[in-house]
Amino acid sequence: MPELSWSQAPRLALCYLLGSIPFAVLAMWGTGIDILRAGSGNPGFNNVLRFSRWRAAVTLAGDLGKGFLAIWLFQTPGDREASLWMYGLAAMLGHCYSPWLRFNGGKGIATSAGVMLFLYPRWALACAGSYVILRMVGSRGRWTERGTIASLSSSAVFVLLLYGFETRTAALGGAALLVFVAWRHRKNFRVLIGARASPENHAGRSG
Numbered sequence: 071m072p073e074l075s076w077s078q079a080p081r082l083a084l085c086y087l088l089g090s091i092p093f094a095v096l097a098m099w100g101t102g103i104d105i106l107r108a109g110s111g112n113p114g115f116n117n118v119l120r121f122s123r124w125r126a127a128v129t130l131a132g133d134l135g136k137g138f139l140a141i142w143l144f145q146t147p148g149d150r151e152a153s154l155w156m157y158g159l160a161a162m163l164g165h166c167y168s169p170w171l172r173f174n175g176g177k178g179i180a181t182s183a184g185v186m187l188f189l190y191p192r193w194a195l196a197c198a199g200s201y202v203i204l205r206m207v208g209s210r211g212r213w214t215e216r217g218t219i220a221s222l223s224s225s226a227v228f229v230l231l232l233y234g235f236e237t238r239t240a241a242l243g244g245a246a247l248l249v250f251v252a253w254r255h256r257k258n259f260r261v262l263i264g265a266r267a268s269p270e271n272h273a274g275r276s277g
Contacts, residue, residue, distance in 0.1 A: 078153060078156070081144040081146075081157065082156060082157065083160075084143075085140040085141075085157045085158075085160035085164070086161065086164040087164060088136055088139065088140050088143070088161055088164065089136045089137070089140060089161030089162060089163065089164025089165040089168075090168040090169055090170055090175070091132065091136065091164075091168075092113050092168055092170055092171055092175070093128065093129045093131075093132030093133050094113035094114055094115070094118050094133075095113055096132070097118055097122075097125040097126075097132070098118065098121070098122075101121070101122070101125075105117060105121075106171065106174075108121070109121070112176060113171065113174075113175060113176050114129065114133065114179070115129045115179075115180055116217055129180075130180055133165065133176065133180035133181050134180045134181065134184040136164075136165060136184060137165075137180075137181040137183065137184025137187075138184035140157050140160065140161035140184075140185075141154050141157045141161075141185065141188045141189070144157055145157065150239075151237065151240065151243075152239050152243065154188075154189060155189070155239070155240075155243035155246070155247075158182075158189070158243075159185070159246060159250070161181055161184075161185065162178045162182055162185065162247070162250060162251075165181040166250075177251060177255055178250060178251045178254050179225075179251060182225065182247050182250075183198070185247065186228055186244075186247070190228075190231075190232065193231045193235075194228065196227075196231065197224040197225070197227050197228045198224070200220075200223070200227055204219060204220035204224065205217070205220045208220060214261065214265035215258050215261055215262040217258075218255050218262065222248070222251065222252055225244075225251060225252075226248060228248075229241065229244040229245050229247075232244040
């Protein structure tokens with residue numbers, strides 16, 4: 071990663087603030103439902119989807135847009151590829167540790183997808199296809215934590231594509247993104263491991 075310059079510091083802060091906008095909370099205004107307490111308690115697309123499809127769509131568009139717009143708005147002609155990754159990761163950090171939610175937040179999948187879509191649209195779209203297929207297969211097979219499996223598997227495919235076809239910086243940025251979202255899903259991993267060890271295989275979901 072490049073050395074942080076004084077000109078980049080305020081832009082990274084703005085990316086963080088943009089990423090911190092809790093679209094799941096905003097989308098649920100007027101419903102009387104506290105999305106931080108209802109369902110899985112996660113302020114993200116999948117949890118909102120439990121209550122309203124159109125509100126979930128608003129949440130998805132907002133969270134995805136944060137990752138995309140953070141880079142689009144704050145990049146400058148002199149920025150290197152690594153700097154663009156830093157802007158995207160700053161937005162993800164804001165989403166997952168929002169000051170408006172007492173430094174809690176979502177798990178970063180939609181925001182990371184926005185980052186991926188801006189930087190490498192063709193690979194991002196390919197991974198979106200793999201995500202949809204895995205969710206469909208997981209739903210039919212009633213996989214435990216199928217959302218987590220689909221999301222992280224698609225992110226891993228994205229990293230492999232960057233490693234095979236893009237620069238080393240791209241692959242490292244993608245790997246950092248994958249590690250970050252995997253860390254945010256650590257509770258889901260524990261549920262998945264517990265379900266595998268249990269004789270009963272309950273269908274699960276990623277919030």
